[in-house]
Amino acid sequence: MKDGPVSPLAPARFPDLPAIAGLEAAIGRAGFYKHERPDLLLMRMPAGTRAAGVFTTNAVGSAPTDWCKQVLAATRGSARGLLVNAGCANSFTGDAGDAACKRAVTEASAAIGIEPREMLAASTGVIGVVLDDSKITSALLHMKLDAVSWPKAAAAIMTTDTFAKGAGATCEIDGVKVNIAGIAKGSGMIAPNMATMLAFVFTDAALSAPILKTLLRQETETSFNAITVDGDRSTNDCVLLYATGQAKVPPIADAKDDRLAGFRQALSDVLRDLAIQIVRDGEGATKLVAVNVEGAQSDASAKIIARTICESPLVKTAIAGEDANWGRIVMAIGRADQPVRKDMIAVRFGELYAARDGMVSAEYDEAAMSAYMKRDELEITVTVGPGSGRARMYTCDLTKRYVEINGDYRS
Incomplete structure (x- = not known):
């Protein structure tokens, strides 16, 4: 651990753990x-x-x-x-x-x-x-x-x-x-x-x-x-x-x-x-993000799509900027190279729909979406088709601090 600020997402305290006999x-x-x-x-x-x-x-x-x-x-x-x-x-x-x-x-x-x-x-x-x-x-x-x-x-x-x-x-x-x-x-x-x-x-x-x-x-x-x-x-x-x-x-x-x-x-x-x-505690993180994928062909396919979303630098930097840029999420879904139904794709931030049925949602509200993105913990849910495959992955945003930490890691 190098001297520096504690992650803003850190728990308030170290938990009380039970004793393990014989250890x-x-x-x-x-x-x-x-x-x-x-x-x-x-x-x-x-x-x-x-x-x-x-x-x-x-x-x-x-x-x-x-x-x-x-x-x-x-x-x-x-x-x-x-x-x-x-x-x-x-x-x-x-x-x-x-x-x-x-x-x-x-x-x-x-x-x-x-x-x-x-x-x-x-x-x-x-x-x-x-x-x-x-x-x-x-x-x-x-x-x-x-x-x-x-x-x-x-x-x-x-x-x-x-x-x-x-x-x-x-x-x-x-x-x-x-x-x-x-x-x-x-x-x-x-x-x-x-x-x-x-x-x-x-x-x-x-x-x-x-x-x-x-x-x-x-x-x-x-x-x-x-x-x-x-x-x-x-x-x-x-x-x-x-x-x-x-x-x-x-x-x-x-x-x-x-x-x-x-x-x-x-x-x-x-x-x-x-x-x-x-x-x-992700390096430089300011947001904890849960990504859910539903409607995939299989659980394995859903996990690949979820990981592609979670690891997209464009998605992660948008989250860092508190920008609900759902187009980047749609891009990530498409480049995961998994079977999806374009006309069924939906993207939701919390309970707020950004896209439904393959296009921007009729109830899309930019002000409400911007307010949601200011939270420390976010939930993104995407539907990609009629299948039963589901997955849930966790990631964080990508900030300038990540670059600083890894730029001087050995020094």
Whole structure:
């Protein structure tokens, strides 16, 4: 995080998150930033913890994402440690980056008394710089595990974020109370599959790695894969879900088990909350925008159209200028290269119709539309045909501040 104003869309305060039994954390400063700030997070879970992950589809990837994939595959989801550094992505760094990641993981696992193969890792920051793991080794000497301070943990993983992000929920599985808590970072280089973002979610439920993996993949689609700030997919994105097993849930063998309905909804709520907070902190953002697409040939087609609208620089700059330029939205619908019925296209801002049945709406009111566009949170809904396909995505506006932030990112 660089010094500067907090996003005008930031929540009023960091939420109160439930404690996760068996979870410990330590915060440190390895010095990956010129200014003094925490940039290292180390966490330990009890024996028997299970984990799952969803990772970026960026073809370049990074040393820590490669490490996590290998560990989760080799151990079948048995993991009880997490090491996160901010300030250096350790991506596009070749064999040297892989070796640095392995050394850092080895040192961190030794510091908390677990095996390297039980440790997952994540990095965020500048691409193309090999991780200086000696800084992590030195920082670990001054770090001590304790009860988790969620605000401090969330702050330690920030880069250009202007506020720390957290979300939590409590639910029941077959009559047993379970807690869910998560933190995330992200502000720019945000796009679906995944979105530069990291998210770490923890529950005390006793659930298997296959169930965690299934639930995480499904619920990520309507959360982290339904947001975009600038259309750029990072090399380091990941969402990790840990289950410490301290809440003794009766055995469940299938992710489709009805007893998981409450947990699934709670997990979905936490992931979506974290994802929307990332959009609220979009670099330079002043507007949070939800885009709904209805009447598409399929849900997949609707999502492509929604993403095209969300990522159009012309749409996003019009929103920044509080201009309800619905023609730009129609343009984006058409260039999504999806089946649409031109004579059925409708565009609505909130409850105000700008277009209906393929032309400007008879009730179009420029003054009412201008007043609506001054809001901090906007809802745009488009109808594109007679189909049943629907999608909802979140984005933000594109302002001069975005250019300033990314123009001097490395300086």
